[in-house]
Amino acid sequence: GAGVSQSPSNKVTEKGKDVELRCDPISGHTALYWYRQSLGQGLEFLIYFQGNSAPDKSGLPSDRFSAERTGGSVSTLTIQRTQQEDSAVYLCASTRGPDRAQYFGPGTRLLVL
């Protein structure tokens, strides 16, 4: 597509439920990033995929968070047993390579009640 897309746009869930967030990167972009932005804050790096290499998971805040990227394209971020502190905007970005400009999707706004 023309840009990075994310779904759903908004997600409201109950504490303890699992959620899946999806990211479709720009076609041809080999690198994909997930970030989290809490209200009024900057962006916090979560995880990074580059081609077929093992992902950099150093930013994941707990083992309740996981992500995968199938076929080098679409990525899914899964949060298990959601907590209220997981409420944030989850942003995905893609790029042609690790030193190239990153392009962001519109984000998924997650609210955990």
Next chain:
Amino acid sequence: GIQVEQSPPDLILQEGANSTLRCNFSDSVNNLQWFHQNPWGQLINLFYIPSGTKQNGRLSATTVATERYSLLYISSSQTTDSGVYFCAALGNTPLVFGKGTRLSVIA
């Protein structure tokens, strides 16, 4: 890892005024980007500028990599320039964002 600091944290401008936003980073970088986050939360690329100067309309940016800072210039500001401006730097770790400068342009 790299530390990124932005200043000022908040800025209020009268429409038509000029401004300079600053980004300092703690180590050498391979990538330096400026973004504008609009009131709807969308992050919009402004500049990819690891070094040198670039201009795009009323906006321009300069990165002096040897002195570890970057500047974003906004001239003749408009109300639509309001939002948060983020600087982000990439060294040997994924992109590190500053806390942003919140700009409010009033008519």
